[in-house]
Structures are given as structure tokens and as C-alpha cells.
Amino acid sequence: MKITFLGAARMVTGSCYLLEADYKRILIDCGMYQGSKLIKTFNEREFAFDPKLIDAVVLTHAHIDHSGLLPKLVKQGFNGRIHSTRVTKELCEILLPDSAHIQESEAETANRKGMRAGKPEVKPLYTVDEAETALKHFETHTYNEKIELYDGIDFTFRNAGHILGSAFIEFSITENGKETKIVFSGDVGQPGQPIIKDPSRVPQADFIITESTYGDRVHPVYDREEELRKIVVEAVARGGNLIIPAFAVGRTQIMLYYLKKLMEAKKIPEIPIVIDSPMATKATQLTLMNPDEYDDEAQTIYNKDGNLLSLPQIRFTQSVEESRALNFMPSPMIIISASGMADAGRVLHHLKHNLWRADSTVLFAGFQAEGSLGRLLIDGAKRVRIMGEEIVVKAKIQFMEGFSAHADKNQMLEWFRAMEKRPKAFFVVHGDHDAAFNFAEELQRNLGTATAIPQYGDSVVIEGTDWHMETSHLIPEELPEGQELHEALRKFERDIALYKTRIEQITARDSSKATDIRKKIEKAKKYVDEILKNV
Ligand SMILES: [Zn+2]
Ligand SMILES: [Zn+2]
Numbered sequence: 001m002k003i004t005f006l007g008a009a010r011m012v013t014g015s016c017y018l019l020e021a022d023y024k025r026i027l028i029d030c031g032m033y034q035g036s037k038l039i040k041t042f043n044e045r046e047f048a049f050d051p052k053l054i055d056a057v058v059l060t061h062a063h064i065d066h067s068g069l070l071p072k073l074v075k076q077g078f079n080g081r082i083h084s085t086r087v088t089k090e091l092c093e094i095l096l097p098d099s100a101h102i103q104e105s106e107a108e109t110a111n112r113k114g115m116r117a118g119k120p121e122v123k124p125l126y127t128v129d130e131a132e133t134a135l136k137h138f139e140t141h142t143y144n145e146k147i148e149l150y151d152g153i154d155f156t157f158r159n160a161g162h163i164l165g166s167a168f169i170e171f172s173i174t175e176n177g178k179e180t181k182i183v184f185s186g187d188v189g190q191p192g193q194p195i196i197k198d199p200s201r202v203p204q205a206d207f208i209i210t211e212s213t214y215g216d217r218v219h220p221v222y223d224r225e226e227e228l229r230k231i232v233v234e235a236v237a238r239g240g241n242l243i244i245p246a247f248a249v250g251r252t253q254i255m256l257y258y259l260k261k262l263m264e265a266k267k268i269p270e271i272p273i274v275i276d277s278p279m280a281t282k283a284t285q286l287t288l289m290n291p292d293e294y295d296d297e298a299q300t301i302y303n304k305d306g307n308l309l310s311l312p313q314i315r316f317t318q319s320v321e322e323s324r325a326l327n328f329m330p331s332p333m334i335i336i337s338a339s340g341m342a343d344a345g346r347v348l349h350h351l352k353h354n355l356w357r358a359d360s361t362v363l364f365a366g367f368q369a370e371g372s373l374g375r376l377l378i379d380g381a382k383r384v385r386i387m388g389e390e391i392v393v394k395a396k397i398q399f400m401e402g403f404s405a406h407a408d409k410n411q412m413l414e415w416f417r418a419m420e421k422r423p424k425a426f427f428v429v430h431g432d433h434d435a436a437f438n439f440a441e442e443l444q445r446n447l448g449t450a451t452a453i454p455q456y457g458d459s460v461v462i463e464g465t466d467w468h469m470e471t472s473h474l475i476p477e478e479l480p481e482g483q484e485l486h487e488a489l490r491k492f493e494r495d496i497a498l499y500k501t502r503i504e505q506i507t508a509r510d511s512s513k514a515t516d517i518r519k520k521i522e523k524a525k526k527y528v529d530e531i532l533k534n535v
Contacts, residue, residue: 001019001020001021001022001173001175001180001461001462001463002019002020002021002459002460002461002462002470003017003018003019003020003182003209003427003459003460003462004017004018004020004048004457004458004459005017005427005429005454005455005456005457005458005459006018006047006048006049006456006457007029007031007033007456008031008065008211008429008430009429009454009455009456009457009458010431010432010433010436010453010454010455010456011039011431011432011433012065012213012430012431012432012435013031013032013033013034013035013039013065014031014032014033014034014039014042014043014065014069015028015029015031015060015065015066015186015429015430016028016029016030016031016069017029017184017209017429018048018049018054019171019182021152021153021173021175022150022151022152022153022173022175024055024056024149024150024153025049025053025054025055026054026055026056026057026058026149026153027054027056027057027058027073028057028058028059028060028169028184028209029057029058029059029060029066029067029184029186030057030059030066030067030068030069030070030072030073031063031064031065031066031067031068031069032064032065032067032068032069032099033065034064034065034068035369036371036486036487036490038486043068043069043072043125044125047072047073047076048457050077051073051074051076051077051078052076052077052078052079054073054078054080055080055150056080056081056082056083056149057070057073057078057080057081057082057083057137058083058084058149058155058169058184059082059083059084059088059092060088060160060166060167060168060169060184060186060187061084061088061091061160061162061163061165061166061167061186061187062084062088062091062092062095062163062165062166062249063095063163063187063249064095064099066186066187067088067092067095067096068095068096068099069125070082070092070096070134070137071096071099071100071125071126071130071131071133071134072125072126072130073134074130074133074134074137075126075130075133075134078137079137080137081137081138081139082134082137082138082139083138083139083140083141083147083149083155084138084139084140084141084157084165084167085140085141085142085143085157085165085166085167086140086141086142086165087164087165087286087290087293088140088165088166088167089135089138089140089165090165090286090290091163091164091165091249091283091286092135092138093135094249094279094282094283094286095249095279096131096134096135097128097131097132098279099131100124100126100127100128100130100131101128103124103125103126103127104124104127104128106124107122107123107124110122141157142157143157143158143159143167143200144156144157144158144200145157152173152174152175153171153172153173153174154171154172154173155169155170155171155172156169156170156172157169158170158199158200158203159197159199159200160185160186160187160188160189160199160200161188161189161190161191161193161196161197161198161199161200162186162187162188162189162199162405162406163187163189163196163249163250163405164195164196164249164250164283164286164287164290164293165290165293166186166187166189167186168183168184168185168186168188168199168200168202169183169184169186170182170183170203170205171183171184175463175464176463178463178464180206180207180462180464180465181203181204181205181206181207182205182206182207182208182209182462183202183203183205183207183208183209183423184209185208185209185210185211186211187211187213187405187406187430188210188211188406188407188411188412188415189405189406189407190219190404190405190406190407190408190411191407191411193254193405194254194257194258194295194297194298195253195254195257195287195293195294195295195298195308196293196294196295196298197293197294197295198295199407199415201415201418201419202415202416202418202419203419204419204420204421205419205423206423206424206462206465207423207424207425207426207427207460207462207467208416208423208425208426208427209426209427209429210412210416210426210427210428210429210430210439210443211406211412211429211430211431212412212428212429212430212431212435212436212438212439212440213406213430213431213435214404214406214407214408214409214412214431214435215409215412215428215431215434215435215436215437215438215439215440215442216409216434216435216438216439217408217409217435218408218409218410219401219402219404219408219411220401220402221402222402224258224400224402224403225258225261225262227400228255228258228259228262228400229262229267229268231361231363231398231400232259232262232268232269232334233268233269234361234396235332235334235360235361235363235396235398236268236269236271236332238332238358238359238360238361238396239331239332239359240331240332240354240357240358240359240360240361240395241331241332241333241334241335241350241354241357241360241361242332242333242334242335242360242361242362242363243335243337243347243350243351243354243360243361243362243363243395244334244335244336244337244362244363244365245337245338245339245340245341245342245347245351245362245364245374246280246336246337246338246340246365247338247339247340247366248277248279248280248282248283248338248339249279249280249283250283250405251340251365251366251403251405252275252277252280252283252284252336252338253283253284253287253309254403255336255365256273256275256284256309256314256336257298257308257309259273259311259314259334260308260309260310260311260314263311263313264311270313271313271332271333271334272313272315272329272333272334273311273313273314273315273333273334273336274314274315274316274317274326274333274334274335274336275314275315275316275317275336275337276317276323276326276335276336276337276346276347276350277336277337277338277345277346277347278318279338280336280337280338281316281317281318284309284316287308287309288307288308288309288310291308294308320346323346323349324349326350327349327350327353331359331360335350337350340364340365340366340374341364341368341369341372341373341374341375342364342372342373342374342377343372343373343374348373348386348387349386349387351373351386351391352386352387352389352391354395355377355384355386355391355392355393355394355395356391356392356393356394356395357394357395358394358395359395360395360396361395361396361397361398362377362395362396362397362398363398363399363400364377364378364397364398364399364400365399365400365403366400366401366402366403366404367403367404368399370487370490370491371487371490371491371494373386376494377393377397378397378399380397381393381498382501383501385497409438409439409442412439413442413443413446413447416443416447417446417447422447422448422449423449424449424450424465424467425449425450425451425452425460425467426440426443426449426450426451426452427451427452427453427454427460428440428443428451428452428453429453429454433484436453437453440452440453452469454469455471455472456472457472458470458471458472459472503517
């Protein structure tokens with residue numbers, strides 16, 4: 001049999017693996033590339049296989065970087081089943097049409113500009129209708145149920161504890177009388193996350209395809225509920241609003257969970273809490289309807305209250321008008337809105353209306369990517385641009401680390417260390433260059449197992465428990481160096497905007513410095529020209 005790595009290879013996004021065994025072709029995940037403009041162009045390229053010849057898809061979880069190209073796959077002729085857990089399907093019913101909606105409106109915007117420039121029409125990657133069609137291919141299963149996919153090919157979903165419905169997949173494949181067990185980790189959850197259960201134990205396996213998102217990092221250990229209490233109390237004392245940018249799926253429900261606990265214990269004042277994101281509202285409803293997914297603590301609350309996340313103070317907005325009306329309501333209140341890194345979504349207009357207010361607070365919970373508005377704010381930007389408007393930052397900016405849905409390096413190692421028998425090899429995926437290499441090294445050192453860090457298009461050929469790698473015959477589009485340079489240039493672009501503000505401030509105070517600064521900038525430009533001449 002053969003596994004070809006067709007996404008999330010030396011990067012965190014676009015998960016997709018092709019498993020070929022016994023004349024069957026099975027895709028594990030079919031994810032979209034998310035991130036910078038350059039990375040997103042990978043969504044447009046042709047699949048490295050013929051979608052019509054894929055027999056089945058097995059999906060680890062609903063996140064778009066694992067499920068987002070399923071509508072494209074179906075559109076291009078895939079006609080088999082997409083296997084997932086029930087909750088993953090329910091989440092995909094929310095996420096895939098939403099993703100399609102984004103594709104449609106991006107194409108529309110591009111065409112509006114493009115037509116004026118005489119460019120050819122841009123087609124969306126897929127439409128809402130095409131996403132709906134893809135959803136008809138789903139077939140759902142419960143955790144720990146052995147599914148006989150084909151003669152000699154079985155798989156089982158195990159709880160990955162990452163988001164609601166998430167799974168890692170245990171394959172058992174018998175070829176020429178030899179059985180091989182392979183685990184695809186999908187995304188592995190951070191143990192101790194509120195609401196959902198911790199990841200199940202890894203079963204005995206010969207080969208493991210493992211994620212490595214936090215392969216070179218460790219989450220800080222602290223009492224998150226207590227930290228949140230302090231931030232809320234301080235925010236209320238300042239008198240303004242508390243804005244929490246949060247991912248619609250997962251993070252919003254975790255925030256609500258903590259806030260409900262704190263409010264019921266009278267540890268924070270009883271102020272209104274508004275969820276202002278249609279997708280977060282849907283994801284919260286889904287969480288409420290799936291108590292089977294809860295961990296023990298959440299289960300206890302559910303049994304007592306009959307509802308995990310409700311409070312008289314919590315309300316959900318529906319329309320855009322309702323969302324806008326929040327700006328005219330008396331403070332203080334807590335507004336939770338997407339997106340989590342404040343690079344899009346309704347949270348932008350709440351930031352526009354609150355960042356300039358010295359009495360307001362903005363709380364970022366979790367990792368903020370380089371180049372995002374969230375990152376700029378936690379790095380201390382004094383002025384930012386939001387929807388074309390310059391906004392001064394006077395609000396208190398708070399940041400809580402460690403809110404990750406991913407296990408960190410040590411938690412991943414612990415997870416594998418608990419296995420009865422060491423696997424033959426690990427294939428390290430779903431991590432950027434440094435994370436993947438560091439994690440592979442840790443696996444070797446701690447478990448003494450072989451590791452490989454496949455590049456896009458590489459394959460592993462497996463016979464029983466023997467294996468060897470075959471390097472790619474595909475063009476290596478995903479050059480990590482190229483990406484790093486691209487990201488560095490993007491950051492540089494942001495830096496220049498900041499330099500500009502700083503220079504303007506300096507020269508506004510003292511105009512005599514202008515000539516000197518201008519000369520020095522000319523010098524810096526010459527230096528860059530020199531560098532480019534020499535490469
Ligand atoms: Zn995920
Ligand atoms: Zn992922």
C-alpha cells in the first residue's frame with residue numbers, strides 16, 4: 001500500500017492524504033489552504049489525483065483546513081461517500097456553506113474590479129449550492145465503531161478531543177495476508193479543555209501520521225478561569241465594554257462556559273453578555289444539542305441545569321442591525337464576536353467603536369498570527385486601520401495565552417509514550433517547518449522511533465511493517481523558504497506602515513528632523529538595492 005502526502009506537508013494547512021491499498025483509493029481529509037494570499041492560491045491548482053477515481057473520503061474533523069475542499073472534490077466528479085462522525089457532519093453543515101459564501105463574495109469583488117480592468121471573469125472555488133451537494137455524500141458513524149470500508153480495509157474513529165466531533169482514525173489494512181495498522185492523528189486536542197472530552201488513548205499501531213502544530217512549543221500552565229475573572233472585574237471597573245474576539249467554533253463556547261461559571265458563583269458582576277456572530281450562535285446551539293460529547297465536569301453542569309451555556313444575561317444577535325445597535329447600548333457589557341484574530345467579521349466594527357475609548361477593554365484569547373490585527377494590537381500598536389479608517393488605540397488590550405485546541409509538544413509526546421508498543425515510524429505533518437523538524441527530533445529522542453517529514457507529493461510505500469519513502473514526482477510548490485520570505489515581506493509591509501506613523505509623529509513635533517530622516521531612508525533604500533543586486 002501507499003500513502004501520498006498531498007497537503008499540510010511542512011505546513012499547518014490544507015490537510016490531505018491519499019491512501020492506496022488493494023486497488024482502492026481513499027482520501028483522508030480534503031482541506032483548504034488558509035492563510036496568506038500566496039498559500040490560498042494552492043486551492044486553485046488541480047488535484048494531484050483524478051477525483052473521479054477516489055473511492056471514499058474519511059474525514060477527521062470539520063475545520064476548513066481539513067474539510068474545505070470537499071465541495072471542489074465533489075464538483076470535479078468524486079462520487080463516493082464521505083465518512084465522518086455525526087457531529088463533524090453537523091458542523092460541516094454550518095462551515096462548508098459559509099466557506100462557499102466567502103468564495104462567492106470574493107469572486108464577486110474580484111470581478112467587479114476585474115471587469116473595469118478588462119480582466120477575465122473569476123469563478124468561485126465552489127458555490128453554496130455545490131457545498132450543499134457535497135454534504136449529501138456524508139455517511140456518519142459513532143466513535144469506536146469498527147467500519148468495514150472494503151474487504152480487508154477497516155477503520156475506526158476515536159475521540160481526538162480537539163473540537164466537537166473531532167476524531168483520529170485507526171486503519172487496519174490486510175494485504176497479502178499481512179495486517180498493518182495505521183493511525184492518522186488528525187488534530188489532537190489539548191487535554192483539560194473545557195466542555196469536550198480529552199483525546200482517547202492511541203491504540204497500538206505500526207505507523208502514525210501525526211500532526212505537529214505545537215511541535216516546538218509548550219502551553220503555559222495557569223488558572224484560566226481565575227485570569228478571566230480578573231480581566232472581567234477590571235474591565236467592568238473601567239466602565240466601558242469588554243470585547244472578546246473569538247473563533248466561532250470552540251473558543252466562543254469555552255468563553256461562555258467560563259463566564260457562566262463565574263457569573264453563577266457571583267465572582268464577576270452580572271452584566272449583559274452578547275454573542276454577535278451568526279456562526280458562533282449556530283456552533284453554540286450545536287454544542288447545546290450534543291451532551292454526549294461533554295466531559296465529566298460539563299456533564300455534571302448539564303445534569304444539574306439541563307443546559308450547559310445558558311444564563312439570563314446571555315443573548316445572541318441575529319441581524320446586522322441588531323449588531324450595529326450594540327454600539328448605542330449602555331456600557332459595560334461583554335461582546336464576543338468573530339473572528340478570533342480580528343482580521344475579518346463583525347468584531348471589526350466593535351473594535352472600531354471601542355478601541356478609541358479609554359474605558360473599554362479588548363481581550364484576545366489564544367494565538368495571534370503575524371500580520372493579523374490581533375497581533376498588531378497585542379504588540380502595542382497605538383494606531384490601527386480598520387475598514388479604511390484610522391483608529392487610535394486607547395482601550396486596555398489584554399491577552400490570555402494557552403487557549404489552544406491543540407496539544408503541545410509535551411502533551412503529544414505523552415500521548416504517544418502511553419502506547420503499549422512503539423510504532424515502526426512516525427510521519428510528521430501539519431506543522432510549520434520548525435515545529436515539524438523539532439517534533440520529529442523529539443519523537444526520535446524520546447521514543448527511539450524512525451521519523452520522516454514528508455514534502456508535498458512524497459509517498460511512503462508500506463508492505464506489512466516494512467516501509468520506504470518515495471520522493472515526489474510532483475513540482476514542490478510548497479517551498480518553505482519561499483513562504484517564509486513571503487511572510488517576512490508581509491511583516492515588513494506592516495512595519496513600514498508603523499515606521500511611517502512614527503516618523504510622522506516625530507516630524508510633527510520637530511519638523512527640523514525631516515531632512516535628516518529623509519536622507520537616512522534614502523540610504524536604507526540604497527542598501528536594499530545593493531542586496532538585490534548581489535543575489
Ligand atoms: Zn482542527
Ligand atoms: Zn488542522
